[in-house]
Amino acid sequence: MYAAYGLNEADIKEVENWYARRYPKLAEAQRRNLAAKQGKTEEEILNRPVYHLYCDESCHLPADGEPNMLLGLVSSPAECVRTLHLDLKTLWSSHGMPESFEVKWTKVSPAKLDFYLAVLDWFFAQPDLSFRCVVLSDKAAAYQRLPDESQDQVYYSLYYELLRHATEPESSYRAFLDIKDTRGREKLRALHEILKVDANDPMGERVAQLQHVRSHEIRLLQLADLLLGIVAHARRPRSPTDSKAKRELIHAFEDKAGFMLSGDSLPGTDKVRVLTIHDNHEVTP
Numbered sequence: 127m128y129a130a131y132g133l134n135e136a137d138i139k140e141v142e143n144w145y146a147r148r149y150p151k152l153a154e155a156q157r158r159n160l161a162a163k164q165g166k167t168e169e170e171i172l173n174r175p176v177y178h179l180y181c182d183e184s185c186h187l188p189a190d191g192e193p194n195m196l197l198g199l200v201s202s203p204a205e206c207v208r209t210l211h212l213d214l215k216t217l218w219s220s221h222g223m224p225e226s227f228e229v230k231w232t233k234v235s236p237a238k239l240d241f242y243l244a245v246l247d248w249f250f251a252q253p254d255l256s257f258r259c260v261v262l263s264d265k266a267a268a269y270q271r272l273p274d275e276s277q278d279q280v281y282y283s284l285y286y287e288l289l290r291h292a293t294e295p296e297s298s299y300r301a302f303l304d305i306k307d308t309r310g311r312e313k314l315r316a317l318h319e320i321l322k323v324d325a326n327d328p329m330g331e332r333v334a335q336l337q338h339v340r341s342h343e344i345r346l347l348q349l350a351d352l353l354l355g356i357v358a359h360a361r362r363p364r365s366p367t368d369s370k371a372k373r374e375l376i377h378a379f380e381d382k383a384g385f386m387l388s389g390d391s392l393p394g395t396d397k398v399r400v401l402t403i404h405d406n407h408e409v410t411p
Contacts, residue, residue, distance in 0.1 A: 174298040176204040179289070181303045182341070182350040184231075184358045194361050195280070197288045198259035198354035200346050204300065206254045207346070214345040217248055228341065229348040231355020231372075239371045242352070243378055249349060250382045250397070257353050258292045260284055261361065261402045285317050287403060300335040304347055353379075357400060360387035 181199040185192035202210060218225060221241040234242050249255055262284050293299050317336060341347045360376045376387065383398045385391055391400045 174296065176298045176300065177293075178202050178204050178207055178346070179292060179299055179301040180344065180347040180350045181285075181288070181301055182347065182354050183304070184354045192358075192362075193264060194358065195262040195284060196259060196354055196358050196361075197284050198257065198350055198357065199288060199292055199301075200249075200350040200353065201256045201258065201292060202346060203254055210252065210255070211345055213248070213252075214245075214349075217244060218345075220244075226342075229345070229352050230341075231352050231359070234352075234355075234369065234372050234375060236371045239374060242371075242375055245349065245352065246375065246378055246382070249353070256396060257350075257398045258288060259354060259357050259398075259400045260288045260291070261357070261400065263402055263404050281313065282317055284403070287401070289317075291399070291401065300337070302337050302339045302344065302347060304339065304341045304351070357387055 179199045179201050181197065184196040184198070185194055215225070218227060221244060223241060229242070229245060249257070262280070289299075289301065339347065341351060356372075356376055356379050359372055360380075380386055383391070383395075385395075385400075387400065390402050391398055
């Protein structure tokens, strides 16, 4: 049937994922019936590939003076994580960086520019890695609409948008979030519940794990910090005191991604996706 419409494998997967999102209960019932007919479990029918999502946030505090709030993630197949971290360890060593050095956007400097450009080159050369980012423009207006006791809803809603657009029904995900504040565990539980309800997934099989980790221990999470910092800085007004090294890194990113970071990524882009949510957009799940 698909062939009659000239659809390729990517088109078919997109249609099937849309169907599972739009009719989750019907899709679940069909999987159950197919499993019974074939004498298999639903897990065997799904054969879910597992992905790791390394998530970070930037300018996320209500009163930090920044116009935008950003959340981003680096996605990798779980089976590739060990090899990718070993590659990064080699990259550190080849540039004379101590093994304990933590890549961060705030540490970009002229002296380390070659190293940071090499990290960027490495990311774009890895077929298994992708980057997703959502930007809430004019976050002050979003916070002002809510009473103080409800302002966490802005954080939850933006994370919901990030993870919803980065996940597919037929895969399973483990999300690792950088620890930011003392209420992190409470936020994690609330976010996981929102995602389970949205996906009609009471057992949490789609996003199977949400875990806080420390960025200095995980280089792929440090990569997320760097890429998110690039987008955040590119969205700020230009200043005479701008770091030339940071601007060069932004230009290198835009050249490799194929779009300007002042706007969003083009439709159909897989390697890097940037989505802006404006204040008039409904940000509650």
